Amino acid sequence: MAIMPVTDSMFLLAEAREHPMHVGGLQLFELPDGAGPDYVSDLHRQLLETVDVRPLFRRRPRGPVGVLGQFAWTNDDQLDVEYHVRHSGLPRPGRIRELLELTSRLHGTLLDRHRPLWEFTIIEGLGDNRFATYSKIHHALLDGVSALRLLGSTLSEDPDDRGVRPPWSPPVRTDVFDRPGRRDADPPDPFAAVSAFVKEVAGLGSAAARVVNEAFREQSATLAFQAPKSMFNVPITGARRFAAQGWPLERIRAVGRASGTTVNDVMLAMCSGALRQYMIDLGRLPDRPLVAAVPMSLRTRTPAGETALGGNAIGLILCDLATTDPDPTARLRTIHESMLRGKAVYHGMSRLQVTALSAIPLVPLAIGTIPGLTTVTPPAFNVMISNVPGPRRPLYWNGARMQGVYPLSIPYEGQALNITVTSYAESLEFGLTGCRRTVPHLQRLLGLLEESLTDLEKALC
Template sequence: MPIMPVTDSMFLLAESREHPMHVGGLQLFELPEGAGPDYVSDFHRQLMSLVDVRQLFRRRPRGPVGTVGQFAWTSDEQLDLEYHVRLSGLPRPGRVRELLELTSRLHGYLLDRHRPLWEFTMMEGLQGNRFATYTKVHHSLLDGVSALRLMQSSLSDDPSDMDVRPPWSPRVRTDVFSGGGRARESAAFDPVRAVQDLFQEVRGFGSATTKVINEAFREQSATLSFQAPRSMFNVAITGARRFAAQGWPLDRIRAVGKAAGATMNDVMLAMCSGALRRYLLDLGALPDKPLVAAIPMSLRTDASIGGNAIGIILCDLATTEAEAGDRLRTIHDSMLRGKAVYHGMSRLQILALSAVPLIPLAVGMIPGMVKVAPPAFNVLISNVPGPRKPLYWNGARMQGVYPLSIPYEGQALNITVTSYAGNLEFGLTGCRGTVPHLQRLLGLLEDSLVDLEKAFS
């Protein structure tokens, strides 16, 4: 099995009980017409019969558990599908509230490193003739873009397609059991070419570094990691999680962006800015300086699935501005400057330079350091493009998909959004003991969007 890139192994090395390093996704489905009371349990039994498992979902760390030896993957050829694929019933009355409570608890548990690092839970008993699924995968296996691509490839845009396989099982049988997959992996990797490419990128790294240093004196966005204020989010955390989710029509967000001359991503960030400002004001905890958000950007240039390829842009959220229009304009300008800093750089150079604001996250893992080390940023906000058309799983229409991500030590709140079938779906993942009344942010996001619509009407 392959050696782990450092961008994958770092998620294993940083993990502890207080810091689970897995991502997740909550999907809501409508029961197909004519579905009986045993539809979900029958569906679960059908999934258990699909013993052909992708190689990606057989991977587990090769090094000893509890050491720093997790630098290579090995394949689990005795995978216990009953452990990984589960069925749960929601407590009555089966509202979205109960669904989010169960999802919050599931997201707080560590994955077992003796096994492949993923779990899949089907949840029945949801009101509104629906069921839900929760997928949980370690970040060392997949980043957000990979996870959405895999989900999309395992669903269908045809409601009559009844041969849709789950993410861990390919439609066509692969050579997982014959060993041919490993042979192709080896044949596809050219170590000489890889070293040559690495040398070319490293040779240009010095000039790229000089460019960023120069930019740092001219552009605020390159120095934001030294300007983030302390906030209630930048404290030590526990492993327990709380999750809240809701979607908004893309047409509303697109209309604001068009009127303001901003991107939809800018408007999404302005929604978060207004909601966080009101939330902190209500708690008497709004810093005197504007919050700074870290915005991950995908560096993938192909349709590959697996691993991590992420850069970071820092953005001024303008939370000290009282007017919604002023906040959006500041965010738009900040994002333009942040993107300009990386213009013309290679993927390796962007990865290396993006690591600078992430250094405090690593330092924060040292006990007590969060109290003395200044935060590089205040909150992580990710936007991962998703499917544009409605998708189906053996006739069941997916109503929504809501991402769950990782709060880090010193970063108690993570906001991740994805687009799906005309909606922008927000997933808010917070430390249960640090971010009180997390669900209130959903109402404040709506208020923030209304303020933006009024500002640019």
């Protein structure tokens, strides 16, 4: 039995039929040369034969389902691989539109808490000599950074490598007992660890005061619960709609070089311009600028140079999106300055302190299932926008080249839209996940993202 960290159990406690708490990914693959008509079905059968499963993918909540006692994990010793690994198809020749519709439906269903909290679907029938995979895993098990690193570690940069195993199966290792820095490492001092923990907790009060003082001192800094009420900050349903598209990273880097800003700043400015025009078209743009919650990874590397998988390690910056400003360059400048201030506020704090203070804006998400709460409380922020670094080079799955990877995330009660972005090779891949009922015409945002980037290019490049 393993005790859950509070950051993990929070995602289980907040889950309901209207609020699925899993993250996902859609991957597009090009069929390898010589692939026959049964390639995908044969691949599915091979996946079912992979019975060696990582411990992470055997975890399920311990105790009765649906009660307030699920604060520990237990291992499932009777894992049913056929339940978790599925095969689906589109009417040939399937278009991306049908693929996104199928993915939207799959992403809207809850994971079964009687079983380990993950599913994997391989999808055939796509046109242009392609197939796809959709995977989902509960946020209590993995955050987005861990999920993408796991994906990258299970694929190969070698197109001729035919030994790639699926994400839930551990790679075959021959150096387990000979890794540098492990054999002679001194055991951790438990008393020193407790002492350090007490000091960090004691410092939370001064750290919180510092955040508030810094925010009031800098007039443009953003505090939680200062965001305007918007069309996204409403009760949601469990049904999802998903839209995805990639943009060449060089276009975004060029805007960053011309403006002295980062790729992340330009990505946020693309979202700002798209959301501004989307809400203008619907007659729903607030008279105060939208505020984005931008997660930042607090995950560090182990002494052996690897990143531990599992759990959640996330801080949060609130960013002024300047959606009331019609000038795209002025919006980008405001976003850049807002992000710099947000990072500066956390400078010098420990991981525990950053995590604790970042949790303040997330409290309404954890208790958002209380009926009527979102209608009477101001939103801590308007939209979640995440940028998760992905693989830098093209990857292959037993010869099948991955053409794109698109993240699916979690709309929360009072947060009907989530934008998650990841990099892959020389592309920046956007995944937009929205409540099907409250975010109309989600696909339109993809065209507006292109318009927003074009406006920045015309103004700066």
